[in-house]
Amino acid sequence: ATMRGSKNIQAKLVLLGDMGTGKTSLVLRFVKGQFYDFQESTIGAAFFTQILSINEATVKFDIWDTAGQERYHSLAPMYYRGAAAAIVVYDITSMDSFERARKWVEELQRQGNPNLVMVLVANKVDLEANRRVETENGELYAHENGLLYIETSAKTAQNVNELFYEIAKRLAKAR
Ligand code: GDP
Ligand code: MG
Numbered sequence: 001a002t003m004r005g006s007k008n009i010q011a012k013l014v015l016l017g018d019m020g021t022g023k024t025s026l027v028l029r030f031v032k033g034q035f036y037d038f039q040e041s042t043i044g045a046a047f048f049t050q051i052l053s054i055n056e057a058t059v060k061f062d063i064w065d066t067a068g069q070e071r072y073h074s075l076a077p078m079y080y081r082g083a084a085a086a087i088v089v090y091d092i093t094s095m096d097s098f099e100r101a102r103k104w105v106e107e108l109q110r111q112g113n114p115n116l117v118m119v120l121v122a123n124k125v126d127l128e129a130n131r132r133v134e135t136e137n138g139e140l141y142a143h144e145n146g147l148l149y150i151e152t153s154a155k156t157a158q159n160v161n162e163l164f165y166e167i168a169k170r171l172a173k174a175r
Helices: 023-032 095-110 125-130 135-144 160-174
Strands: 007-017 047-053 057-064 085-091 117-123 148-151
Touching: 007 023, 007 095, 007 160, 023 047, 023 085, 023 117, 023 160, 047 160, 057 160, 085 095, 085 160, 095 117, 095 135, 117 135, 117 160, 135 148, 148 160
Parallel strands: 007 057, 007 085, 085 117, 117 148
Antiparallel strands: 047 057
């Protein structure tokens, strides 16, 4: 196989969303392939790197996870400054978390980076029986705001690799 024409991309990726929606769990599922049931929300703070190879490119993600500052519904602008991609997470069992996710999206949009790859993630789909936010609500909002929409479970791993793969594809296309 030839590497001709393939790109090397380094991209800052940030996660936003309410506390408890599963941001850290999604990152740990992607980076370590594991799920930690009794993880404390405030653990972490964290910075991870992960390399993902797709057809068009090799993408090195610099992943910024919060240390729980989202508790106060605000993050320092330096957290998302320079980000190439943002994952905004809500928990399908919490309407509050969906409303908060929309606030995070608005905050990102105020940063005014038209190239930012944004994904709205509806997490915890393994808890379908307790769903409070319908798929079409998330989809419609994402569509209206130019975001990708993906439903995931960090617990079962459903769609987690796909989430990062889709981001990598879009980053590769943009460069
Ligand atoms: P964060 O505060 O957004 O980083 O959320 P965490 O990753 O710390 O997760 C908060 C809680 O939700 C933890 O108890 C996780 O084990 C749990 N959790 C995270 N993702 C999922 C999921 O997809 N399904 C279920 N059932 N629980 C999840
Ligand atoms: Mg966390």
